[in-house]
Amino acid sequence: MSGLDDADGLPPASLPGPRRARLPLPSAVVPGGPQHDGDITDGLEEAYWSVYDGAAAKATVRQLLARLPRIVRRIGRLAWNTDRPATLAVVLLQLASAAMTAFGLMASVAVLRELFAEGPTPDRVRAAVPQLLVVVGFLATRALLEAGVAVAQARVTPKIRAALETEFLTLTAHVRLEIVDDADWHDEAYRANDRGLFYARQIVSQVVSLAAALLGLVGTAGVLGVLHPALLPLLLLSVLPVGAAAVRSARARFHSFKRWNALQRRVRVFSWLLLERDAAAELRSDTAQGALLAEHHRLTTRIAEEDTRLGVSSAKLSLAGRAVGGIGTGTTYTALGAMLIAGWLPLAAGAGAVLAIQAAQTSLTRLVDVSHLVYEHAMWVDDLLAFQERCRALQPRRSGLPAPGTVRIITLDDVTFTYPGKDTPALNGISMTLHAGQTVAFVGVNGSGKSTCARLLAGLYEPQEGGTVTWDGVNVLDLDAESLQARVGCVLQDPVRFPFSALANLTVSRGTLTEADPRRALEAARASGAEQVIAALPGGWEALLSKRFRGGHELSAGQWAKIAVARGLYKNAPVLLLDEPTASMDPRAEHAVYEAVLRDNPRSDQITVLISHRLASVVPCDRVFVFDGGRVIESGTHQELMNLGGEYAAMFTLQADGYRAEAGETA
Numbered sequence: 001m002s003g004l005d006d007a008d009g010l011p012p013a014s015l016p017g018p019r020r021a022r023l024p025l026p027s028a029v030v031p032g033g034p035q036h037d038g039d040i041t042d043g044l045e046e047a048y049w050s051v052y053d054g055a056a057a058k059a060t061v062r063q064l065l066a067r068l069p070r071i072v073r074r075i076g077r078l079a080w081n082t083d084r085p086a087t088l089a090v091v092l093l094q095l096a097s098a099a100m101t102a103f104g105l106m107a108s109v110a111v112l113r114e115l116f117a118e119g120p121t122p123d124r125v126r127a128a129v130p131q132l133l134v135v136v137g138f139l140a141t142r143a144l145l146e147a148g149v150a151v152a153q154a155r156v157t158p159k160i161r162a163a164l165e166t167e168f169l170t171l172t173a174h175v176r177l178e179i180v181d182d183a184d185w186h187d188e189a190y191r192a193n194d195r196g197l198f199y200a201r202q203i204v205s206q207v208v209s210l211a212a213a214l215l216g217l218v219g220t221a222g223v224l225g226v227l228h229p230a231l232l233p234l235l236l237l238s239v240l241p242v243g244a245a246a247v248r249s250a251r252a253r254f255h256s257f258k259r260w261n262a263l264q265r266r267v268r269v270f271s272w273l274l275l276e277r278d279a280a281a282e283l284r285s286d287t288a289q290g291a292l293l294a295e296h297h298r299l300t301t302r303i304a305e306e307d308t309r310l311g312v313s314s315a316k317l318s319l320a321g322r323a324v325g326g327i328g329t330g331t332t333y334t335a336l337g338a339m340l341i342a343g344w345l346p347l348a349a350g351a352g353a354v355l356a357i358q359a360a361q362t363s364l365t366r367l368v369d370v371s372h373l374v375y376e377h378a379m380w381v382d383d384l385l386a387f388q389e390r391c392r393a394l395q396p397r398r399s400g401l402p403a404p405g406t407v408r409i410i411t412l413d414d415v416t417f418t419y420p421g422k423d424t425p426a427l428n429g430i431s432m433t434l435h436a437g438q439t440v441a442f443v444g445v446n447g448s449g450k451s452t453c454a455r456l457l458a459g460l461y462e463p464q465e466g467g468t469v470t471w472d473g474v475n476v477l478d479l480d481a482e483s484l485q486a487r488v489g490c491v492l493q494d495p496v497r498f499p500f501s502a503l504a505n506l507t508v509s510r511g512t513l514t515e516a517d518p519r520r521a522l523e524a525a526r527a528s529g530a531e532q533v534i535a536a537l538p539g540g541w542e543a544l545l546s547k548r549f550r551g552g553h554e555l556s557a558g559q560w561a562k563i564a565v566a567r568g569l570y571k572n573a574p575v576l577l578l579d580e581p582t583a584s585m586d587p588r589a590e591h592a593v594y595e596a597v598l599r600d601n602p603r604s605d606q607i608t609v610l611i612s613h614r615l616a617s618v619v620p621c622d623r624v625f626v627f628d629g630g631r632v633i634e635s636g637t638h639q640e641l642m643n644l645g646g647e648y649a650a651m652f653t654l655q656a657d658g659y660r661a662e663a664g665e666t667a
């Protein structure tokens, strides 16, 4: 398919006119990327993978707190739907573990009470031993419970990721083809795949950590409340400065990470170009390695500087945080001392309160850190889930009516089709009738709509604006879309080079990689010329057609084209579309394919559509449709069109003259 739209009806023999837009001379300094003194992350800011980076740093604490419950519910629901027992285990074990922490603290207070009691020291220590054993018991139980949480979490997390990935691929692999052509959809799909699925894996454990930190905080608050209600405001006094310092430091880290991440991604572009097999030949022939390495070096130097800057700033922040936290702790302990002096609470309870306040500060710092992570990562997961929801609305028709196994007549009536984002239609009022047993050809200049029309015939696109395609009188919109696609064998331009065995490269057209019809496979390989290609491979049918795998083989473009034709023939469908199948084949191979497909095996039950720029190959076709600007401007047999003396005759004569002139020169 051509990306150029030159459907403005130039006479075939004329040269293209001068371009209207004049291109100015470029500058002598090549802007290969962000410049040395500019912000190196600029060019990447709007890229799909960075839209939510740094979101947690930008959100206010109130926004953060408002969204967290919704996130926890959503992730909880995902986990619940994936593995109920494991999810239940995580919740119950986590709650029990938090209770153990609180009981442990209470038991520690009891130990202190014994130690601070009246009497000789050995007696007090002896009296404290049973309580000490209780503390050990609580701590050991908590360790066991936390191990249980980790095990249950290890069960549920991979399942969530696998379920989301399967769902994502099932939905995206089936959305209608014209949606896939939409660049915005493509960006969203990549973003969801790259980021959403990645963070979906991490977020479960982060939500569990969040819950653990929150429960820890609640537990210690409960212990303090039991010791003395006046200790609760004291807890606030102690944890608020620590919380504020933690929020600041978490935000600074997110800002820096966004920058660092952008640099890393940019450097990866260069590593990829230096490593990638597809770029290797051109890189060497352009002798461009040095230039790319220089850019790589420039970026890695910037990353090293950014790393150092990050390290220094996080050290400063942590010092500032500790200073603020220290002031809070100092104030708390002063107030605690005053309470002890005033006799509000016994010494043991005061010591217990110190332990509880320290535990609460640790839980709070963790809570702040994890909630920032969860907030940001949940945005990616939400993005993935929203994308999946959108894909659900973009699935093909799944009507109950399957397409028939054979077709006598296909009719296109006033068919129009415009690609998403385009203003001009690619097809504009096409009407034609195709009969079983016929071979028809679509010809015309680049961008005239031939491939689009073929894709419409294949059920890959749907007609728009009231146009209809009917199979034996049944509107294709009443047929199940995938069953219709299964009835059309397609050899498209730029066929996919499946990295499978030679045999699987054929069977895939019937929707299987594991089951083959051996006789049909051999017939298809013979008719397409792929027989010699496959026979010459060590391993024959089983040879792996990809250099990416050990023992794999690479084929030339023409050899791949033969495999693609074989794949189309193997499908053995009532409609066969060949979209420039022989463009990269040598002349003999091309001749052999046309002989086999058009002359040797005419099938009375098949409609064959051939798209070709080599007009000699369309001569034997029963009917030729000439496209221009999305319309059919002429149609008839080769002879009728030659007699007409129109566009087809001009194109044909131009090609034939070219050959004759060559032949004359060499004679």
Ligand SMILES: Nc1ncnc2c1ncn2[C@@H]1O[C@H](COP(=O)(O)OP(=O)(O)OP(=O)(O)O)[C@@H](O)[C@H]1O
Pocket (backbone or CB within 6 Å): 001, 002, 003, 004, 005, 006, 181, 419, 420, 422, 426, 444, 445, 446, 447, 448, 449, 450, 451, 452, 453, 627
């Ligand atoms: N996926 C797409 N998205 C947007 N526009 C497209 C897409 N494919 C084709 N077009 C546009 O639709 C018009 C018809 O393209 P089409 O590929 O059908 O032409 P064609 O006759 O097969 O061309 P060629 O001979 O170069 O293969 C062109 O203007 C082209 O730019």
